[in-house]
Amino acid sequence: MAPLTGTIAVPGDKSISHRALMFGALAVGTTRISGLLEGEDVLRTAVAMRALGAEVTQLAPGAWEVSGRGVGGLVEPADVLDMGNSGTAARLLCGLLAAHPIFSVMTGDASLRGRPMKRVIDPLSACGARFASRAGGRLPLAIEGAAEPLPLDYRLPVASAQVKSAVLLAGLCARGTTRVVEPEATRDHTENMLRHFGATVRVAIEGHGRVIELDGQPELIAAPVVVPGDPSSAAFPLVAALLVPGSAIRIGGVGLNPLRTGLFATLLEMGADLTFADERLEGGERVGDLLVRAGALRAVDVPAARVPSMVDEFPILAVAAAHAMGISRFRGLGELRVKESDRLAATAALLTANGIRVEIEGDDMLVHGLGGPPPGGGRVVTHMDHRIAMSALVLGLGARAPVVVDDGAFIETSFPGFSDLMNGLVGNGGGSAVAPA
Structure with a gap:
């Protein structure tokens, strides 16, 4: 790749x-x-x-x-x-x-x-x-x-x-x-x-x-709103750049609300080469650029208290953990069972289908990282869940064999233009990064 x-x-x-x-x-x-x-x-x-x-x-x-x-x-x-x-x-x-x-x-x-x-x-x-x-x-x-x-x-x-x-x-x-x-x-x-x-x-x-x-019954007065880039969407090209050797990207204008940045904190604990630039306030929300370079990752133990700040990012974090060295544990993931799909089960199935050992213990997930590219080659059932679909496609970027998803149509509900954006990041080697079914 x-x-x-x-x-x-x-x-x-x-x-x-x-x-x-x-x-x-x-x-x-x-x-x-x-x-x-x-x-x-x-x-x-x-x-x-x-x-x-x-x-x-x-x-x-x-x-x-x-x-x-x-x-x-x-x-x-x-x-x-x-x-x-x-x-x-x-x-x-x-x-x-x-x-x-x-x-x-x-x-x-x-x-x-x-x-x-x-x-x-x-x-x-x-x-x-x-x-x-x-x-x-x-x-x-x-x-x-x-x-x-x-x-x-x-x-x-x-x-x-x-x-x-x-x-x-x-x-x-x-x-x-x-x-x-x-x-x-x-x-x-x-x-x-x-x-x-x-x-x-x-x-x-x-x-x-x-x-x-x-205080109830206020008079709300119209005010301009500047919407920052979604950190949950930034997670996918971010993790992709961490996993594909030689990658270096900049993601501009991403929301850095402290109650939304659990994934960034976790990736830094895993040794990710991730830095922040041009931090600023826009419309009451913290915003900045993400600078990402590929590199080796190590396993992590994510506490349950961090779940609310990264509840949507666990599928793509599991992909990162599959490449890391050691066994990662994600604690207290019960809330994932009532997302667009049962994301806990769907994430485990995504990894298992591609040669990665996963264990579910109550509401905890354990991912046995391989310290490098996973086998891949699996077909992932997305259950109409856009985050499962995107996570599977990112897994395929760093896997030894391509990964197929059963349905990529739902990606557009949250990340319009995902395939074009990811394919646009491919370097001089040509080809396509992702091609959802």
Whole structure:
């Protein structure tokens, strides 16, 4: 495989893109968004905001405007809201819909219809909303929002930025203070954006977690949003460059929010040649460039406390661990069982199919690294999970034999242009880096 070289930018952060559209719809005035991720997941959110009465307009690639209706001003949609493959959009939208006196029905694709929504239904029911769903709280989901939503005081049973955000979004429409206690600190894009649009948010440290308080019924004022590059997307070319000998790349403008950089910290512990440059603040979020060079990696023991800061990156970390010297242990991965697929099982199957020994012990995963290229040559079942597909394709770059995925179509939901970007990094040796089925 030819070395990967060059300077690239990855698509905008998906978490921030969803929130920018939603907060723009709740603000007074017109919000300008630059760098918006235009994958299918985020475009579903844009369509949903239009259905709820906001004016959402694309001005140019990545440049959008949202004319909002103010807090509490969303209108009843005329049709079912189809959120496609996006669990983030569905769960956050539940918070908005629960606190508006409107009736709505939400559905998604086959993968999303299999994911549990009870974790947001339970706390949101306490604000006065009523829900009707399939068994286990699964979509399709009918929501009758509360006429006078009550503020919530909720302690998260597990660390989840999506559940936290759903509760805070519902709290925007309630009189009084909404309070959320999280056992482990999770990504805080919702809190940052609430402040950016003018809401009063207080955060206090409690053990390993945090207590977040939001004063309800603020007037959110439209504010420009610059969406940084998604660190979860940057993970794929980053790991690829670490594994393919002779590679050296620069990934520009990546979000460096401390609650999203668990993968970077872990790779550094593994001995990765990774440095940060041009660090800066944009729209309340830390941003910088990643400078990556190929080199040997060693095994790592990842503590459970780090999971919330890298929950989406474990499949690609497992690929890095397969190349490392020694046995890596990833602890406390139970949350991976309820992602787009059972990512714990799917990641183990991905590695096993390509000659790498993996063990699952409860919620821990052990990867027996080979200290060099794995055999490869396997066919990976992706279960309609874009991160499994991309991780398998990156594994194939450094393996001794090509790796095939059964379906690469879902990559576009989060990383439009993935194949073109990766192929563009191939050096003078020519050929293609990845070619999803």
